[in-house]
Amino acid sequence: MSRVYNFSAGPSMLAEWVLKKAASQMLEYRDSGQSVMEMSHRSSEFKAIITECEQRLRRVMGIPDHYKVLFLQGGASLQFSMIPMNLLIKGHADVIHTGQWSKKAIAELNKIGRADILASSEDATFSYIPDVDALPYHADADYVYICENNTIYGTKYKKLPQTGNVPLVADLSSCILSEPIDVSQYGLIFAGAQKNMGPAGLTVVIIRDDLIGHASANTPSMLNYQTIADQDSMFNTPPTYAIYICNLVLQWIEDIIGGLAEMKKRNDQKAALLYDFLDHSDMFSNPVKPKDRSLMNVTFVTGNEALDAKFISEAKAQGLINVKGHRSVGGMRASIYNAMPMAGVERLVAFMKQFELDN
Ligand SMILES: *Cc1c(COP(=O)(O)O)cnc(C)c1O
Secondary structure (H helix, E strand, O other): OOOOEEOOOOOOOOOHHHHHHHHHOOOOOOOOOOOHHHOOOOOHHHHHHHHHHHHHHHHHHOOOOOEEEEEEOOHHHHHHHHHHHHHOOOOEEEEEEOOHHHHHHHHHHHHHOEEEEEEEOHHHOOOOOOOHHHOOOOOOOOOEEEEOEEOOOOEEOOOOOOOOOOOEEEEOOOOOOOOOOOHHHOOEEEEEOOOOOOOOOOEEEEEEHHHOOOOOOOOOHHHOHHHHHHOOOOOOOOOHHHHHHHHHHHHHHHHHHOOHHHHHHHHHHHHHHHHHHHHHOOOOEOOOOHHHEOOOEEEEEOOOHHHHHHHHHHHHHOOEEOOEOOOOOOOEEEEOOOOOOHHHHHHHHHHHHHHHHHO
16 A cells, blocks of 8 residues: 555545544444444434534634534535525625635625625735735625635635624635634634545534524525524534544544644644745746745646646656646645645655756
8 A cells, every 4th residue: 555645625635543543443433333424313422423523623723602613514615605695684795805715605695695895816816815904894794704715826814804893704614723713703614624624525614603593584494504503413414424534633633733733833834845945946936925825725836837737747656646736727736734744745845856956
């Protein structure tokens, strides 16, 4: 067996500790005589798993008691619709447009209410984050919406919009659990699990209590946060195995890594190694404004498409897979989520150095 270093933007690597633990429990979870995949979601064994998962997430992220944690399906993309369905009261929200994921969120918001786009970085191919202090926020907006880490372009907000009484809603799909955050700064946080939390099929929503219960009466039950919150994410069958793996990922962060401060330290070191190399390379460069660089998704180009393609295919032959950039921007992208070990980034940088010498 030889495992590759997978730089995919998602689904992405899981820590080997998590995979081994899951493998050891595949045929029989504890003394239940069955795998977690086969269990009733109403069983006491599974209830213990989902409860443990929520409690760990609350501990690891420091989620205050007046926030609910919801385990959902439909991906981060369904939240582009559920958020306006549940949070719009006056009918409009402020949005900062920083890439394809905010574009999709805007399109869905506009089907239900109105998105007021306060700023956009489209003028420079989303290579920076607009200055959040200089924007004309509407005091009567139902919420302010951001995509905090832009997976495709490799940008990240280092400072959150200060929205006063207007709740901040943020897509953290590609940066959740990468560093400590102050949850109380947000009204709602959501993330598809397949980048930093576990396998695809699970979406996590962290929502302040007072934002639940405003959906109109004709909202389908499955799309109403109230239904899901009232039933402790068990209105229907939740994605049981994905929740089980998410719990293992959280256990890995908490017990093996030692929490989010230590996680961030490691993520800083990995990203610094790569950005530092890019800043000194004559062949490769990173197109993002330095202060807005993502810790999780590092984009780079050679400036020559044929050379990019050669790099991607030779990297793959070295076991460094999925370094191709998103089809909308081209070039390369190394997604270095929590589970990517330092050794993987070292291997990538060593290969880039060699490639630069050879070409
Ligand atoms: C991956 C991603 C999404 C889409 O997630 P799905 O679960 O596939 O719907 C949305 N937003 C961001 C920031 C992402 O990285």
